[in-house]
Amino acid sequence: MTDTQTVDAVLSVEDLSMEYRVGNEWKKAIRGVSFDIPRGKTFGLVGESGCGKSTIAMALMHYLPRNGRITGGTIRMGGRDITKLSDRELRELRVHRLSMVYQDPMTSLNPSIRIGRQVEEVFELLDEPADMVADLTLAVLQQVKIADPESVMRRYPHQLSGGMLQRVVIAMAIASRPELLILDEPTTGLDATVEAEVLDLVTSLRDEVGTSVLFISHSLAVIRKMCEVTGVLYAGRMVASGPTEQIFTDPRHPYTVGLLRCLPGTAGVQGRQTLDTIPGFLPPLGAELPGCVYVDRCAIVQDICRTEEPDLLEVGPGRFSRCHFHELAPDLPRNEPVESTAVAPGDVLLSIRGASKTFHQDGKPVHALVDVNLDIKQGETLALVGESGSGKSTLAKIILGIHVPDEGTMITLDGVEVPPAVADRDDVQFHALQMVFQNPDSALNRRHSIRRIIGRAVEILKPDANVKVRVDELMASVRVGTQLLSVKPRQLSGGLKQRVAIARAFAGSPMVVVCDEPTSALDVSVQAAILNLLSELQHNERVSYLFISHDLSVVQYVADRVAVLYLGRIMEVGTSKRIFSGPYHPYTEALLSASPEHDDGRRIRLEGEIPSASQPPPGCVFQTRCHRKIGEICETVEPPLVEAESGYEIRCHIPVDELGRLQATT
Amino acid sequence: MTIASVSRSQRRAQLARSLTFWVGGMMTLIWIVFAIFGDFVTPYDPQGTPTDILNRLAPPSSEHLMGTDSLGRDVLSRLLAGARQVLIIAPLATLIGTIAGTALGLTTGYFGGWVDEIASRILDAFLSIPLIITAMLVLAALGPTTAGVILVIGLVFTPIIARTVRASTLSEARLDYVTAAKLRGEGPLHIMFIEILPNVMGPIIVEFTVRLGYAIFTTLALSFLGFGGDPSVPDWGQSISDHYVFLSGDVWWPTLFPALAIASLVVGVNLLADAIAQVFET
Numbered sequence: 051m052t053d054t055q056t057v058d059a060v061l062s063v064e065d066l067s068m069e070y071r072v073g074n075e076w077k078k079a080i081r082g083v084s085f086d087i088p089r090g091k092t093f094g095l096v097g098e099s100g101c102g103k104s105t106i107a108m109a110l111m112h113y114l115p116r117n118g119r120i121t122g123g124t125i126r127m128g129g130r131d132i133t134k135l136s137d138r139e140l141r142e143l144r145v146h147r148l149s150m151v152y153q154d155p156m157t158s159l160n161p162s163i164r165i166g167r168q169v170e171e172v173f174e175l176l177d178e179p180a181d182m183v184a185d186l187t188l189a190v191l192q193q194v195k196i197a198d199p200e201s202v203m204r205r206y207p208h209q210l211s212g213g214m215l216q217r218v219v220i221a222m223a224i225a226s227r228p229e230l231l232i233l234d235e236p237t238t239g240l241d242a243t244v245e246a247e248v249l250d251l252v253t254s255l256r257d258e259v260g261t262s263v264l265f266i267s268h269s270l271a272v273i274r275k276m277c278e279v280t281g282v283l284y285a286g287r288m289v290a291s292g293p294t295e296q297i298f299t300d301p302r303h304p305y306t307v308g309l310l311r312c313l314p315g316t317a318g319v320q321g322r323q324t325l326d327t328i329p330g331f332l333p334p335l336g337a338e339l340p341g342c343v344y345v346d347r348c349a350i351v352q353d354i355c356r357t358e359e360p361d362l363l364e365v366g367p368g369r370f371s372r373c374h375f376h377e378l379a380p381d382l383p384r385n386e387p388v389e390s391t392a393v394a395p396g397d398v399l400l401s402i403r404g405a406s407k408t409f410h411q412d413g414k415p416v417h418a419l420v421d422v423n424l425d426i427k428q429g430e431t432l433a434l435v436g437e438s439g440s441g442k443s444t445l446a447k448i449i450l451g452i453h454v455p456d457e458g459t460m461i462t463l464d465g466v467e468v469p470p471a472v473a474d475r476d477d478v479q480f481h482a483l484q485m486v487f488q489n490p491d492s493a494l495n496r497r498h499s500i501r502r503i504i505g506r507a508v509e510i511l512k513p514d515a516n517v518k519v520r521v522d523e524l525m526a527s528v529r530v531g532t533q534l535l536s537v538k539p540r541q542l543s544g545g546l547k548q549r550v551a552i553a554r555a556f557a558g559s560p561m562v563v564v565c566d567e568p569t570s571a572l573d574v575s576v577q578a579a580i581l582n583l584l585s586e587l588q589h590n591e592r593v594s595y596l597f598i599s600h601d602l603s604v605v606q607y608v609a610d611r612v613a614v615l616y617l618g619r620i621m622e623v624g625t626s627k628r629i630f631s632g633p634y635h636p637y638t639e640a641l642l643s644a645s646p647e648h649d650d651g652r653r654i655r656l657e658g659e660i661p662s663a664s665q666p667p668p669g670c671v672f673q674t675r676c677h678r679k680i681g682e683i684c685e686t687v688e689p690p691l692v693e694a695e696s697g698y699e700i701r702c703h704i705p706v707d708e709l710g711r712l713q714a715t716t
Numbered sequence: 717m718t719i720a721s722v723s724r725s726q727r728r729a730q731l732a733r734s735l736t737f738w739v740g741g742m743m744t745l746i747w748i749v750f751a752i753f754g755d756f757v758t759p760y761d762p763q764g765t766p767t768d769i770l771n772r773l774a775p776p777s778s779e780h781l782m783g784t785d786s787l788g789r790d791v792l793s794r795l796l797a798g799a800r801q802v803l804i805i806a807p808l809a810t811l812i813g814t815i816a817g818t819a820l821g822l823t824t825g826y827f828g829g830w831v832d833e834i835a836s837r838i839l840d841a842f843l844s845i846p847l848i849i850t851a852m853l854v855l856a857a858l859g860p861t862t863a864g865v866i867l868v869i870g871l872v873f874t875p876i877i878a879r880t881v882r883a884s885t886l887s888e889a890r891l892d893y894v895t896a897a898k899l900r901g902e903g904p905l906h907i908m909f910i911e912i913l914p915n916v917m918g919p920i921i922v923e924f925t926v927r928l929g930y931a932i933f934t935t936l937a938l939s940f941l942g943f944g945g946d947p948s949v950p951d952w953g954q955s956i957s958d959h960y961v962f963l964s965g966d967v968w969w970p971t972l973f974p975a976l977a978i979a980s981l982v983v984g985v986n987l988l989a990d991a992i993a994q995v996f997e998t
Contacts, residue, residue: 450899472898480901493892497914510900540723554896 059086060229060262061110066123068105068286070115070335077336079105080286081343082123084362087230087279092256092263094277094294096270098309098573099544100332102286103266107234109133110264111150112140127230145175149223153235155215159207165218166203172225186225193258194221194251197658211659213244220251224259231256232264237272241437242600243656246644249276250655268573270309271603271646274298279368282306285333285343288362292369300380302371304348307382312578314607315647324386324585325578325607331543342373349383350375391585395610396428399594400449400463400562406456407444407618416664418444419455419618426562429588431595433609433626435602435641439660441618442598446564449596450483451475463561481511481558486584488567490547494539494554501535504553511558524553527590528583545576549583556587564596569604581608603647606630614638617663617671620691624698633710635700636678670703678712680704730995740987747981751803754796762797762950764789773967783969786959791970795977798950801862802981805945806931809866813873813931814924820874821881822908822916826889832882839875847872848937855943862945869934873927880923884916918996925989932982952978 068080080102087093095103108114110125112132125132127147135143152158159168166187173183191199194217207215216236223231233252237245249272256263265276273280274294281291282305290303301307311326330347333339341356342348348355354374362370365377373379407419419441426432434442447453449461451472461468463482469475475483487493494503501521508520525532528549539547548568555563565584569577581604587593599605605612606626613623614635622635629638643654656675661667667674673684683703691701700706731737750757759781768788776783782791820839824832842850851868858864888894889912897907938944939953947954952974959970 452895452898472901475901477901480899483899485896485899487892487896489892493896495893495911495915497917498911507900510902538723551896558900 058089060089060127061087061264062124062126063106063110064124064126066106066109066125067121068102068109069119069121070105071117071119072335075336076119078286079118079335080109081339083283083286083288084123085281085288085291087262087264089262090256090260091279092253092265092277094273094280095264095266095283096268096273096280097283098268098332098575100335101283103268103283104234105286106283107150107232107264107266110230110232111144111148146226147229148232149226149228149230150232150234151216151219151223151236153238155212155219156207158219159215161207163206164203165205165207165210169203169218169222169225172222176226190221190225191218193224193255194218195247196221211244213240213248213659216240216248217251220248220255224255224261227259228261230264231261232266234266235268236265238267238269242602242641242646243437243644244659245272246646247655249646250653252276269646270298270313270574271315275646282309285337285339287343287372288370289344289372290370291362292366296366296369302365302369302376302379303344303373304350304379304382305344307379308347308385309574311382311384312574313603313647314578314581315603324389324391324582326384326386327579327582328575329385344373349385350378386582391582391589393429393589393592395430396592398425399428400426400461400596402445402449403460403462405445405448405459405461407441407448407453407459408456411664414664416662417618417666418663419448422615422618422620424613424620424623426594426596428561428594429592430610431588431597431608433597433599433605433612434615435599435605435612435638436615437600437641437660439617439663440615441663442615443566444618445615446485446566446596446598449562450485450564482561483564484555484558484560484562485564485566486548486552486555486568489571490544490551491539493551494547496539499536499538500530500542500550503539503550504535504557507554507557520557524557527556527587528553543576544572545579548572548576548580552580552583552587556591556593559591560593562594562596564598566598567600568597570599570601577604584608602630602642602645614641617660617666619671619701620699621672621702622698622700623691624695624700628695628698633706633713635702636676636704636709637672639713640675640677670701678704678709727995731991734991734994736987736994737991740984740989740991743980743984744988747799747977747984748803750796751799754800758790758793758796760790760793762789762793763948773962773970775967776969782973785955785970786962791955791973794950794955795952795973798952798955798974798977799981801939801945801949801951802932802935802953805862805866805869805935806928809869809935810873810924810928810931812866812870813927814877814920816870816874817877817923818881818913818920820878821883822885822912824878825882825885826904826908826912828886828889835878836882839878842875843879847934848941851934851938852941852943855938860938860943860945862949865935865938865943865945869931869938872934873931877920877923877927880919881916884919885912888912888915922989922993922996925985925992929982929985929989932978932985936978 064084066080066083069076070079083106095106097103109120120133169187169190170183173186178186187203188199191202196202196214196217202210237248240248252263265273267273277294280294280297281288282303284305290297290306297306298310301310308328312328314325328347333343333346341358342360345351345355352375360372360374362372363376365371402422402424405419405422409416409418422445424432434445436442444453448455451470454470463479468479504521504524505517508515508517512520522532530546530549534542569580572580588595597608609626611624612626612629614621614637616637621637622629634642640654640656654677658675661674669685669687670689673679676684680703689701689703691699693699694706764787770788771784772786772788774780774784780790782795785791820835824835850872854868855864894907894911897911936953939951940957944951944954955974956971963971
């Protein structure tokens, strides 16, 4: 895309190279990247962590960390090179023409200043007349669709939810009506329903304000939904670029092909076949890469790839691929053989009856979980789905004994009642119930070696085993080389850490493993490998999973059955096939509609946020946000959870047939 | 959540580059050498001889570089020998306080709830009484022996260190590796000392070095006030307290030199503490 005349670009990056200093060495991070952001359009930058997305964003804003420098290339905006501007000109540029929104809104806002004041400051910087500032602030907050902006202006950041804060940050970013808005993972960490709203907002603001957008994300689904043009980054190199739809439907670079194949959505098969993965790892920062940057992981690599770096070859109108053999890319051989890892579920293993949990907050009861009944069969995966605050994690913690449930809750494992508190449980129950956590950084003791972490679990959970033999066996089953036993977790990549955490959970041959968002902190290629590993372990050991995830495509891939929770109540439970094919509970319908993978044009957006569990709405708890509310009955009578079909239960006043008819027409 | 993960070798390298660390280290090391070998390098017997009394309060001269004190003993010799007393008491006291404080902090931080409530309120009450007053009260009751001084200073430091360790433990106890340990049925002692303790060593080491400076000061303040243990042992605090009355008679040397010794040791230890704290906090 060096040919800039054909596109009306708001910003052109040409041959940008950057380095970071690590110790006393300068290491290459960005290796000659060029792209144009077309005016009025959204340009997506996608790639896995460490490939340089955020580094490029920082370069565009010219916010370089102290150990970073630009070593070559130009960033042109309105005919001027950003890399050569003086400090004063840069400030001018950032105030008027460029804005950026970061991932975590909490760190972008000052915790001790009221929201209103922080937004007003932006207008003061823009030299708006003092008597106009308050009105402009109100207007911009309305523009980002904040309900009741007056009261939001009087609050402090910690009093608002993540989605609300991100709206405030976006309001501040568009206040100057910038020519270019840079969004760096703006919805990572938000619930899917909130993410959908924020993404809608970005699209509508782009058209209203007439700005162009650079959208950075690791999520292929979000990029596909948001961007007209996309660039795929790998190891600081742009390996493919072009119109988004074409990149996704007809990828022409082995990396893009590999990434897309890692997505569970594209496997799409029930009966669960192994996902394809990408072998190997991203080359380290500063590595010397004389040939193609992707050689070490490419399945169609040839000798020329090792010695000669391919150019960005035009493979179609406006489409480029940096691959010598781009015409072979779509037929990339699989890295993983196709195997079915489906398990036929056995008898009921874990049974939960009448599970409730009431927390007390300032003396007021908060009903986090209300009368939940669930069964998990041997070898089965039951997924829990719902927004944050729906009670998924509370339920998992009750099963594990970390939270002690209310009186009347009964959990039985293999027909034996399990004591509510983990401290009262016996060895058999410790072996049987284990957990894989979301964040492996937090789950592994960073001062202990891998050998010690897994070894200790073996000593305790499998006392008869020879520790060394069993540790080696576990390392082999999670495919981590035993040479890594002596290292500390910090020296491992995220995926390897999660494998170690899985090995630990499997030390004592567990019966039920709770997986709490086990892949949401990982890149897609790593996610695919971890999902394959979990399926394989389930296949070999006939273990049951309670799988918590906000990613519906992952749930659809792994789950045999799905329970949808809202405000601590089960709204719908049934086989994965039944839940995902509909007719849906209105809440499930909204969740599906919000999920970027399932976006099929229908837009059901949940209004506002999940209500507080300390004051649940009267009647059906979902009625305040329900788009299919039928009337007074929803506000007064809580619908019971009824078995509408064999093995399928739903909590709604609308009969299932009627829901089916309604959903077929909209 | 970002979890600090700086390796030990990185920390060591950072310390080795720190000027503060080297200056503080040298100042402290000199006094440690005197504390160990003081007996061999003192020009005179620090305890004095019966004839010294004839040469009392002699100003600095080539014979007595720092003059003599009110009993005619060589000030320099007593200064060098005096390092031993404080460098035995202060580190031992700090060590006792750190160990007790760590155990207490881990327990209150890990268990939380009413254990924490009760212990924290008692510690708060304890901390509201000035340190020296508490120490004097206990020493008055126990009698001022060296072991008593060590114990008392250790005791008054315990709640301060416990508070720091408790705060670090609170945030560690929320991490999932602690949950994982509970899920395999580990007991609280294992979780506190094997799982959590290695992860809160940073703040404990920092607290130890900072407290060491305070301990030196407290030791000398107590001996100045007459609670210094064995009165026959050379001691900087006691030297000052014995001689500050002579300041009005222009006899400054038996007071000034021990005071400078105290200052150099405390500054040295505090520089060390600063350097170490910086390494652990970045």
